[in-house]
Amino acid sequence: xxxxxxxxxxxxxxxxxxxxxTIYNLPFGIFKSKKLSPRIGIAIGDKIVDLCILDQExxxxxxxxxxxIFLKDSLNDLIGLGKVQTRKIRERVxxxxxxxxxxxxxHQSRGKAMVNRKEAEMLMPVKIGDYTDFYSxxxxxxxxxxxxxxPENALLPNWKHMPVxxxxxxxxxxPSGVPFNRPKGxxxxxxxxxxxxxxxxxxxxxxxxAFITGKSTKLGDSVSTAEAEDYIFGxxxxxxxxxxxxxxxxxxxxxxxxxxxxxSSISPWVVTLEALEPFRxxxxxxxxxxxxxxxxxxxxxxxxxxxxxxxPEGKTASKVCASNFKYxxxxxxxxxxxxTSNGCNLNVGDMMASGTISGPTEDSFGSMLELxxxxxxxxxxxxxxxxxxxxxxDTVIMKGFAEKDGIRVGFGEVSSQVLPAKx
Amino acid sequence: xxxxxxxxxxxxxxxxxxxxxTIYNLPFGIFKSKKLSPRIGIAIGDKIVDLCILDQExxxxxxxxxxxIFLKDSLNDLIGLGKVQTRKIRERVxxxxxxxxxxxxxHQSRGKAMVNRKEAEMLMPVKIGDYTDFYSxxxxxxxxxxxxxxPENALLPNWKHMPVxxxxxxxxxxPSGVPFNRPKGxxxxxxxxxxxxxxxxxxxxxxxxAFITGKSTKLGDSVSTAEAEDYIFGxxxxxxxxxxxxxxxxxxxxxxxxxxxxxSSISPWVVTLEALEPFRxxxxxxxxxxxxxxxxxxxxxxxxxxxxxxxPEGKTASKVCASNFKYxxxxxxxxxxxxTSNGCNLNVGDMMASGTISGPTEDSFGSMLELxxxxxxxxxxxxxxxxxxxxxxDTVIMKGFAEKDGIRVGFGEVSSQVLPAKx
Numbered sequence: 001x002x003x004x005x006x007x008x009x010x011x012x013x014x015x016x017x018x019x020x021x022t023i024y025n026l027p028f029g030i031f032k033s034k035k036l037s038p039r040i041g042i043a044i045g046d047k048i049v050d051l052c053i054l055d056q057e058x059x060x061x062x063x064x065x066x067x068x069i070f071l072k073d074s075l076n077d078l079i080g081l082g083k084v085q086t087r088k089i090r091e092r093v094x095x096x097x098x099x100x101x102x103x104x105x106x107h108q109s110r111g112k113a114m115v116n117r118k119e120a121e122m123l124m125p126v127k128i129g130d131y132t133d134f135y136s137x138x139x140x141x142x143x144x145x146x147x148x149x150x151p152e153n154a155l156l157p158n159w160k161h162m163p164v165x166x167x168x169x170x171x172x173x174x175p176s177g178v179p180f181n182r183p184k185g186x187x188x189x190x191x192x193x194x195x196x197x198x199x200x201x202x203x204x205x206x207x208x209x210a211f212i213t214g215k216s217t218k219l220g221d222s223v224s225t226a227e228a229e230d231y232i233f234g235x236x237x238x239x240x241x242x243x244x245x246x247x248x249x250x251x252x253x254x255x256x257x258x259x260x261x262x263x264s265s266i267s268p269w270v271v272t273l274e275a276l277e278p279f280r281x282x283x284x285x286x287x288x289x290x291x292x293x294x295x296x297x298x299x300x301x302x303x304x305x306x307x308x309x310x311x312p313e314g315k316t317a318s319k320v321c322a323s324n325f326k327y328x329x330x331x332x333x334x335x336x337x338x339x340t341s342n343g344c345n346l347n348v349g350d351m352m353a354s355g356t357i358s359g360p361t362e363d364s365f366g367s368m369l370e371l372x373x374x375x376x377x378x379x380x381x382x383x384x385x386x387x388x389x390x391x392x393x394d395t396v397i398m399k400g401f402a403e404k405d406g407i408r409v410g411f412g413e414v415s416s417q418v419l420p421a422k423x
Numbered sequence: 424x425x426x427x428x429x430x431x432x433x434x435x436x437x438x439x440x441x442x443x444x445t446i447y448n449l450p451f452g453i454f455k456s457k458k459l460s461p462r463i464g465i466a467i468g469d470k471i472v473d474l475c476i477l478d479q480e481x482x483x484x485x486x487x488x489x490x491x492i493f494l495k496d497s498l499n500d501l502i503g504l505g506k507v508q509t510r511k512i513r514e515r516v517x518x519x520x521x522x523x524x525x526x527x528x529x530h531q532s533r534g535k536a537m538v539n540r541k542e543a544e545m546l547m548p549v550k551i552g553d554y555t556d557f558y559s560x561x562x563x564x565x566x567x568x569x570x571x572x573x574p575e576n577a578l579l580p581n582w583k584h585m586p587v588x589x590x591x592x593x594x595x596x597x598p599s600g601v602p603f604n605r606p607k608g609x610x611x612x613x614x615x616x617x618x619x620x621x622x623x624x625x626x627x628x629x630x631x632x633a634f635i636t637g638k639s640t641k642l643g644d645s646v647s648t649a650e651a652e653d654y655i656f657g658x659x660x661x662x663x664x665x666x667x668x669x670x671x672x673x674x675x676x677x678x679x680x681x682x683x684x685x686x687s688s689i690s691p692w693v694v695t696l697e698a699l700e701p702f703r704x705x706x707x708x709x710x711x712x713x714x715x716x717x718x719x720x721x722x723x724x725x726x727x728x729x730x731x732x733x734x735p736e737g738k739t740a741s742k743v744c745a746s747n748f749k750y751x752x753x754x755x756x757x758x759x760x761x762x763t764s765n766g767c768n769l770n771v772g773d774m775m776a777s778g779t780i781s782g783p784t785e786d787s788f789g790s791m792l793e794l795x796x797x798x799x800x801x802x803x804x805x806x807x808x809x810x811x812x813x814x815x816x817d818t819v820i821m822k823g824f825a826e827k828d829g830i831r832v833g834f835g836e837v838s839s840q841v842l843p844a845k846x
Contacts, residue, residue, distance in 0.1 A: 167589070185764060197714045257589050342684070
């Protein structure tokens with residue numbers, strides 16, 4: 001696919017200005033509608049290309065795809081075919097959408113093949129096997145260390161030697177648009193003698209990106225940083241909801257558990273690694289030098305703008321954070337190589353999230369914990385309200401997009417409303 | 424099912440003395456053989472009852488079971504039918520195996536229905552959704568606290584208020600009999616200036632039991648301690664392999680990751696909660712009193728003897744630990760209630776392990792870390808060898824059985840050999 005302005009691609013589909021879903025993007029997702037059972041589509045502009053219809057009409061002829069591969073309620077079987085196949089499918093769709101290609105444009109089934117996004121409900125894109133959360137932003141880890149540990153030695157001794165990570169809960173990962181109840185749990189404020197059980201008082205978001213694996217490994221095998229990207233199919237926005245009070249009381253010594261596993265929200269369109277290629281960039285210098293198994297020759301950071309909005313119920317949304325994926329200290333190749341360095345096996349559909357993506361400035365911090373500095377500096381909203389943490393009825397919206405030389409590739413959004421705790 | 428000696432059950436199947444698989448047990452598992460594709464069986468003595476054959480021959484008539492429910496490579500669909508159904512199936516099989524019941528005993532298909540265990544290969548019993556590991560033995564938590572923290576304040580402040588737990592890796596859980604390679608990873612001995620990468624030098628087992636959930640919940644819903652057992656189908660032995668050097672360097676602040684996720688081994692036969700009923704017992708007194716959501720009226724500990732053996736390659740196995748599941752401070756009802764107290768949803772086939780089950784005496788500690796007290800007191804084997812941790816070629820075998828009033832119900836074993844690290 002050509003990426004320079006000189007070879008700009010144009011499509012016969014109407015793509016609104018600033019749409020995340022350009023001819024350069026073409027992310028995969030699972031959708032259904034009143035008329036259609038769950039199936040695989042590709043987004044462009046305000047439309048979804050129904051890949052089942054393209055398949056039925058013979059547009060994937062000679063590609064030797066398994067029968068019914070697009071009539072699925074997850075992408076797992078499709079991405080399990082491997083990158084050679086998924087890349088070919090995406091390129092075939094891109095070709096069919098080019099302005100001067102009349103094959104689909106003038107085909108009698110065009111109307112059926114192009115579904116309005118407004119009429120579709122987006123579902124979970126993958127059946128997640130295992131979910132891992134990293135902690136790879138140095139700005140975030142430093143902020144947390146300053147707040148809870150020693151401001152002079154904010155980073156723990158292991159942090160610059162490995163992409164620290166932990167296992168999370170796959171069952172409670174939900175797609176954009178699904179609300180959830182404020183979690184209840186145990187917490188113990190500093191002035192309390194004993195812990196109490198009740199609704200969390202410090203509910204927070206964490207701005208993250210997550211990648212989805214498209215290739216499995218055998219138990220005992222390791223993947224090098226050089227091979228790592230072969231195992232990465234694409235990315236989604238990831239809101240790692242966190243109850244700070246629950247987390248703070250429970251996390252020693254085995255890490256976060258109920259403070260995190262009540263819900264995580266993801267954007268429904270999986271943006272492929274190929275689509276993000278033009279936005280590849282060099283990450284921060286790693287000093288001290290990393291161990292050989294973590295050396296990563298190829299730049300593996302990506303310049304992706306990330307934004308977080310808080311929308312109180314029935315009111316305007318306010319932007320509270322503008323960060324960028326390029327700040328990550330540990331890159332995706334290092335994360336995947338580290339994860340498999342002990343022989344831990346991968347399955348197609350595993351999800352690995354970045355950890356909170358904070359930037360260097362105060363307005364780029366990726367959580368309320370950091371933005372309100374533990375609740376000491378309330379964040380002002382455009383409505384005149386203030387927020388220390390997230391309140392009942394609030395919707396948190398995360399957006400992400402990359403833009404360069406007139407090419408825009410974005411994620412759409414992950415949006416989720418917090419309902420009151422169940423009684 | 425009657426449990427007293429007065430109503431002792433006898434079967435027409437030959438059950439060797441001290442067999443774990445008595446007429447009172449009847450655990451479920453997935454097996455295959457040279458002739459048979461993966462399917463569901465029930466163990467008795469040295470035989471497996473092939474439930475596919477019983478089904479074909481009409482022994483489950485009038486039970487309205489879905490077609491092909493036993494011709495599966497996991498128990499998930501079966502246990503997803505619910506306890507009422509699985510209990511009926513197990514009781515039907517028990518009835519058919521009773522000494523005075525001629526229906527199967529004298530049936531022409533008896534030979535086909537009763538497979539020799541020696542000729543079968545046992546597979547993973549369930550497709551595990553999410554796997555959680557608790558830390559519920561007070562003796563174990565105290566030992567670890569004494570070794571690594573403050574001997575005077577060995578337990579952390581949260582420990583007596585909640586069953587501390589964390590999420591683990593489901594993909595690397597393997598059945599008994601599958602060997603694995605010693606993991607490599609980063610570690611930093613106290614005398615090292617910087618971490619190194621290499622094969623773990625402190626590979627350990629952890630003696631645990633794990634339960635498998637048989638019923639799902641919706642996101643946002645909680646399960647009370649009184650309801651918890653409705654969600655628990657049965658138990659397996661669980662060896663939570665641990666690389667102490669990797670774990671020690673990585674685990675702050677987010678908990679164990681690569682020090683644990685290279686492999687966990689389980690016994691293949693799922694012993695049902697019903698079969699363990701006669702061995703139910705009161706757990707330790709919990710002081711301070713637990714919060715109301717963790718109060719558990721019914722005794723929910725079980726008197727199950729647990730043993731660990733180390734077998735150096737080609738040599739005799741030595742028993743190195745004799746513990747008991749009854750020592751658990753936090754019981755299974757409390758674990759499940761805590762896990763869902765924040766609305767975290769369960770799926771059929773989730774696995775929740777107990778954490779290392781150590782008893783009060785030195786010979787009942789459930790890990791080499793404790794048995795050799797961090798490697799300072801080598802454990803003597805019957806071969807004359809010593810072990811501080813587990814060496815290449817060693818097989819670790821865990822056994823578990825309950826026995827009372829002439830009734831024996833056991834797990835068989837989980838046995839796994841450690842191969843050298845891959846080069």
